[in-house]
Amino acid sequence: xxxxxxxxxxxxxxxxSSYPCxxxxxxxxxxxxxxxxxxxxxxxxIYRYRCTQYCCHWExxxxxxxESSPHP
Numbered sequence: 001x002x003x004x005x006x007x008x009x010x011x012x013x014x015x016x017s018s019y020p021c022x023x024x025x026x027x028x029x030x031x032x033x034x035x036x037x038x039x040x041x042x043x044x045x046i047y048r049y050r051c052t053q054y055c056c057h058w059e060x061x062x063x064x065x066x067e068s069s070p071h072p
Contacts, residue, residue, distance in 0.1 A: 021051040023058045037061055 021028050028049040033041070037048055044063060051058040 019049060019062050019064070021049075021053065021056060021058050022060075022062075024051065024053050024056045026051050026053040026056060028052065028058075028062075031059070033061075 019028050020026065028051050031048050031050050033048045037046060040046055046061045046063050049060065049062050
């Protein structure tokens with residue numbers, strides 16, 4: 001098979017997270033937050049995610065638990 005016919009796998013910009021898509025239950029990956037998201041995250045921890053499924057197109061915020069930092 002010629003090298004120009006070899007299919008290129010679909011690549012996700014970031015590693016898939018452990019948070020499933022709320023619509024299709026597929027894998028999600030983190031994306032950059034908007035300015036409004038940064039403001040909201042001052043009060044409650046949220047990150048912005050996008051679904052990896054082509055047919056879903058979901059994008060939105062998911063609330064996450066902040067990891068406790070060890071203080072001596």
